[in-house]
Amino acid sequence: MTTAAASGRAEDARRLHRAALLGASTIHEASGGLGALPTGIRPITSGLTLAGRAVTVSGPAGDNLWLHRGLAMAGPGDVLVASVGGHHEAGYWGELLSWGARSRGLAGVVVDGCVRDSDRLTAIGVPVFARGLCVRGTTKLPDGDGAINGPISIGGVTIAAGDLVVGDGDGVVAIPADRIDEVLRLGTERMEREAQVVFALQQSGSTISLLGLPAQSVAEPSKSDGMVPLHEIR
Ligand SMILES: O=C([O-])CC(=O)C(=O)O
Numbered sequence: 001m002t003t004a005a006a007s008g009r010a011e012d013a014r015r016l017h018r019a020a021l022l023g024a025s026t027i028h029e030a031s032g033g034l035g036a037l038p039t040g041i042r043p044i045t046s047g048l049t050l051a052g053r054a055v056t057v058s059g060p061a062g063d064n065l066w067l068h069r070g071l072a073m074a075g076p077g078d079v080l081v082a083s084v085g086g087h088h089e090a091g092y093w094g095e096l097l098s099w100g101a102r103s104r105g106l107a108g109v110v111v112d113g114c115v116r117d118s119d120r121l122t123a124i125g126v127p128v129f130a131r132g133l134c135v136r137g138t139t140k141l142p143d144g145d146g147a148i149n150g151p152i153s154i155g156g157v158t159i160a161a162g163d164l165v166v167g168d169g170d171g172v173v174a175i176p177a178d179r180i181d182e183v184l185r186l187g188t189e190r191m192e193r194e195a196q197v198v199f200a201l202q203q204s205g206s207t208i209s210l211l212g213l214p215a216q217s218v219a220e221p222s223k224s225d226g227m228v229p230l231h232e233i234r
């Protein structure tokens with residue numbers, strides 16, 4: 001028997017699957033320019049992409065206990081998104097946490113700081129996005145200030161629990177929960193339009209006419225080779 005909760009979970013899994021297919025850049029464009037995290041946050045686990053619901057974590061600079069606590073609360077389809085007090089120079093996530101994330105079925109991890117144990121993270125298979133790599137460890141102070149599922153801000157983007165988080169080779173984007181369905185619809189339309197343009201480009205090769213871009217005002221070929229010099233193209 002299918003319960004309402006089970007069908008809700010299935011619907012959300014379909015949403016996340018669609019978001020992963022669209023990718024970070026298309027979702028960002030379709031949203032009208034929302035949620036692009038700083039370009040310094042890059043894929044650490046090369047080739048692994050993520051789409052999931054944010055479980056937000058904030059913790060003090062140089063300490064990762066709140067990430068361990070966040071992992072203990074997260075489950076299948078969740079993405080841990082961590083703000084670490086603006087201090088990037090420490091390995092806030094590593095092999096042990098990634099094994100824990102894999103056991104719990106997490107969709108991935110985004111850290112506004114560095115991570116470590118990089119040689120093993122890709123093999124473990126949980127997508128990790130971070131500022132870079134750092135061998136330095138973190139403290140795990142029991143009384144450090146932090147929270148799970150409170151709003152956090154990364155590079156001026158506010159992320160709340162349940163927001164859609166998508167990461168791929170282009171970077172990471174976060175979309176507010178109440179905009180997800182609209183953005184996925186617009187993203188799908190955009191992807192379909194682009195597929196038509198790609199097909200047409202394979203025939204003609206002109207991005208100017210196919211994308212409706214302004215052409216050069218005077219279509220006068222150069223004397224030398226019949227090609228218009230690049231600097232004359234507006
Ligand atoms: O020290 C930590 O908690 C981070 C780490 O290296 C690991 O998870 O392996």
Ligand SMILES: [Mg+2]
Nearest residue numbers: 094095096117
């Ligand atoms: Mg480690």
